[in-house]
Every structure is written in C-alpha cells, then in structure tokens.
Amino acid sequence: MDQINKLQVEAIEQGTIIDHIPIKIGVKLLSLFNLNIINQRITICLNLPSSLIGCKDLIKMENTFLDQEQINQLAIYAPNSTIKQIKKYKVVSKITPSLPDFIKDVIICPNNNCISRSELIFSSFIIEKNKNNQQLKCIYCEREFTNHIMLIK
Numbered sequence: 456m457d458q459i460n461k462l463q464v465e466a467i468e469q470g471t472i473i474d475h476i477p478i479k480i481g482v483k484l485l486s487l488f489n490l491n492i493i494n495q496r497i498t499i500c501l502n503l504p505s506s507l508i509g510c511k512d513l514i515k516m517e518n519t520f521l522d523q524e525q526i527n528q529l530a531i532y533a534p535n536s537t538i539k540q541i542k543k544y545k546v547v548s549k550i551t552p553s554l555p556d557f558i559k560d561v562i563i564c565p566n567n568n569c570i571s572r573s574e575l576i577f578s579s580f581i582i583e584k585n586k587n588n589q590q591l592k593c594i595y596c597e598r599e600f601t602n603h604i605m606l607i608k
C-alpha cells in the first residue's frame with residue numbers, strides 16, 4: 456500500500472473500506488448499495504495503483520457497515536475485494552466476500568425476452584460455482600450467464 460492509500464485508510468474513524476475493487480466497478484457499487492443516498496461521508500477512489508491487481512477502485516464509507524447480504528452481492532462484482540471494518544481508526548476485521556447460492560433483485564437478466572425484464576417481478580438467479588468461474592442461472596428463462604455480462608439494476 457503506498458503512502459497516499461495509507462493516509463486515506465487512516466483518516467476514517469469508524470466505518471468500512473472496500474479495497475481491491477476491479478476498476479469501473481466502484482461506481483456501480485455505489486448505486487448497488489445505495490451509497491449515493493445515505494447521509495454519510497463516502498469517498499470513492501478510482502484507478503488507484505495496486506500491486507495486486509494493477510489498478511483498482513476503493514470505497515471508504517464512514518459510519519456504515521455492510522450486512523451479510525451486501526457482502527455476498529459484492530462477491531459477484533468484486534470477488535477478490537477486501538472489506539475492512541474500521542473502529543477507532545483501527546482495522547477490526549478483514550473479510551473476503553464469498554459467493555451466495557442465490558441472488559435476488561440485484562441484477563438484470565441479459566436475455567431481452569426474459570419475463571423478468573417485462574413484468575414487475577424480482578429477478579432471481581441461482582449461482583453455480585465452478586473451479587475458476589461462476590455462472591448465474593436465471594430462474595425464469597433458465598439461461599446461464601457469466602458474471603462479466605451481468606447488469607446491475
């Protein structure tokens with residue numbers, strides 16, 4: 456971690472830092488978690504240098520903690536991210552998200568003809584984990600997709 460990143464981490468008294476987010480995903484996470492509407496100080500850093508993944512996004516949220524469902528959702532978009540919980544300027548826990556088996560109402564089915572695109576129903580996907588990749592299967596049209604083409608609502 457370079458000096459600038461270090462200072463950003465230390466500047467937070469209480470809250471959460473999501474680190475090692477793939478680039479271009481940081482902004483999507485803001486809307487996924489409704490971070491743009493909560494009444495807290497949110498800092499987002501885009502295209503930070505990373506020794507681990509080359510370039511990364513980072514989100515710092517004051518007085519805000521992710522629940523288990525949000526952590527699971529994070530696994531879909533940023534499977535190698537790190538979630539650090541900060542209390543009194545110290546990292547009290549460090550979590551790597553793991554994939555849920557099922558995800559609801561977070562992503563849009565890429566199939567334009569899918570009933571979940573036209574009706575007022577929640578999209579739902581079963582997540583099938585293989586060794587190196589993950590497939591998301593829509594429970595309505597039963598098509599399978601990789602996470603790379605999924606759209607966040």
Ligand SMILES: [Zn+2]
Nearest residue numbers: 564569593596
């Ligand atoms: Zn579908």
